[in-house]
Amino acid sequence: MNSYALDIALTVNGERVSERVDARKTLVDFLREDLALTGSHVGCEHGVCGACTVRVDGEIVRGCLMLAVQCDGATVDTIEGMSDSGEIADLQTAFEQRNALQCGYCTPGMLAAAQDLLKRGAIPSRDDIREHLSGNYCRCTGYHAIVDAVEAVAQARAKGR
Numbered sequence: 001m002n003s004y005a006l007d008i009a010l011t012v013n014g015e016r017v018s019e020r021v022d023a024r025k026t027l028v029d030f031l032r033e034d035l036a037l038t039g040s041h042v043g044c045e046h047g048v049c050g051a052c053t054v055r056v057d058g059e060i061v062r063g064c065l066m067l068a069v070q071c072d073g074a075t076v077d078t079i080e081g082m083s084d085s086g087e088i089a090d091l092q093t094a095f096e097q098r099n100a101l102q103c104g105y106c107t108p109g110m111l112a113a114a115q116d117l118l119k120r121g122a123i124p125s126r127d128d129i130r131e132h133l134s135g136n137y138c139r140c141t142g143y144h145a146i147v148d149a150v151e152a153v154a155q156a157r158a159k160g161r
C-alpha cells in the first residue's frame, strides 16, 4: 500500500519535536511508536474505551481518533508529561491507596480524564465524576474505587485552595 508522509513539528510534554510521519498514522501510534511514549494505551482503536486519552492544546482527546498530522503546531501532553510535572501526583497516590487500579491498562487515560475534570476547580459530585469518566472503560475495578479516589482528591484540592 502506498504511504504518504508529512513533516510535522509539535510540542510534546514541553519538548519540541519534529518528525516525518505517515499521513494516516494516529496520534496514539505516533506517540507510542515514534516517540516511545507508551503510557497511552491502545484498546478499541475506535473511540470507545478511552485508553488512548491524551491532551492536545489543553483538551483531552482520543489519541486513536486523531491523526498525528493534525497535531502539527499543537501542544500535546501525555501521561508521562503529566506525571513528570507532578500535576497529577495526588491523583496517582489516591489511585494507589484506594486500589483504583488492577491491571493499570485504563489508568493513564483515567487519570488524564480525571485531571481534566478536577482542573476546572469545583468539587464534582460522584455523579459528575461518573459522567466525566464514562468514556473511559475499566475491565477490572468496578469503578467505585476510581470514583472514590477522584472524589478524595477533589476534596483535598479544595481544602488546599
Ligand code: FES
Pocket: 041, 042, 043, 044, 045, 046, 047, 048, 049, 050, 051, 052, 053, 062, 063, 064, 065
Ligand atoms: S483506543 Fe482510543 S478510545 Fe479506545
Ligand code: FES
Pocket: 100, 101, 102, 103, 104, 105, 106, 107, 137, 138, 139, 140, 141
Ligand atoms: S485497572 Fe485494568 S482495565 Fe482498569
